[in-house]
Amino acid sequence: MADGTSWSAADTEATVCCLCGVPGEVVHRRPPFAVVRCPICALVFVSPRLTAPALQRLYDEPAYFEGGVYGDRTRWSPAMVLQRVWSHGRLADLARLRPPPASLLEIGSGYGLFLAAARDAGYQVRGVELSHTGVQVARSELGLDVVEGQLADAPTDPVDVICFWDTLEHVPDPLQFLRQVRARLAPDGVIALSVPSVSSLPARALGSRWWTLKPEQHIWHFTPRTLALVAARAGLVITSVVRSPVRAANAGRLDSIVAFGRALPERVDGGAPDV
Structure with missing residues (x-):
């Protein structure tokens, strides 16, 4: 399915902006999908989009993790070299913010390549992954502690570092997801993420042909501004953004951003953060 299997309207559902609760205005049509923009906050999302059962079928396909940025994990490939460069750069950035032996949770851990690198760097690691194939590889081949399922299925004890690389664009509701992240983040904890950037030059130049x-799988598209908006509503603040494709954390990626953040302080009356 990841290689171009056709989807029908029966596999899709309509949705609304997670921030404003309103339908979006069409930007691109890719039947049976449409890419839309919220008329209030400008967050870009897909509606209609795949239903949860259809998405699960997509992620359970072994081919989903092969090729593309994942490459072939069984042999040398340029994609695997990039994976190692990203891991090295992101861990170097994280070490300046929250060094090992801090606890680290990766959401959407895939085959566990970043988790294994973080473990080798001295972090105490755990993962959460929706794909059955990804979980089995991470557990059996790399010996990692990975929960199969959504973030809601993961332990709720506080974590020092929570990472989600190329994950936020896939979740059904990024606001709800980030609220769950904040609920698991230690008071002095750090979040780290990467997302495709819909305001990047390739995205703006290529339009509906943007690779x-x-x-079918990227159902939310962020700019640095809309990412900060969703994070703030969830009680988080983005403290730095890496856009440059020459930085190791984002090496070779012309249409991606890497971001770091922390929790906003709670109000003294115990209520939600002021945002």
Whole structure:
């Protein structure tokens, strides 16, 4: 399915902006999908999009993790070299913010390549992954502690570092997801993430031909501004953003951003953070 299997309207559902609760205005049509923009906050998302059962079928396909940025994990490939460069750069950035032996949770851990690198760097690691194939590889081949399922299925004890690389664009509701992240983040904890950037030059120049559009799986598209908006509503603040493709954390990626953040302080009356 990841290699171009056709989807029908029966596999899709309509949705609304997770921030404003309103339908979006069409930007691109890729039947049976449409890429839309919220008329209030400008967050870009897919509606109609795949239903949860259809998405699960997509992620359970072994071919989902092969090729593309994942490459062939069984042999040398440029994609695997990039994976190692990203891991090295992101861990170097994290070490300046929250060094090992801090606890680290990766959401959407895939085959466990970043988790294994973080473990080798001295972090105490755990993962959460929706794909059955990804979980089995991470557990059996790399010996990692990975929960199969959504973030809601993961332990709720506080974590020092929570990472989600190329994950936020896939979740059904990024606001709800980030609220769950904040609930698991230690008071002095750090979040780290990467997302495709819909305001990048390739995205703006190529429009509906943008190679990262992928409406069957990328159902939310962020700019640095809309990412900060969703994070703030969830009680988080983005403290730095890496856009440069020459930085190791984002090496070779012309249409991606890497971001770091922390929790906003709670109000003294115990209520939600002021945002």
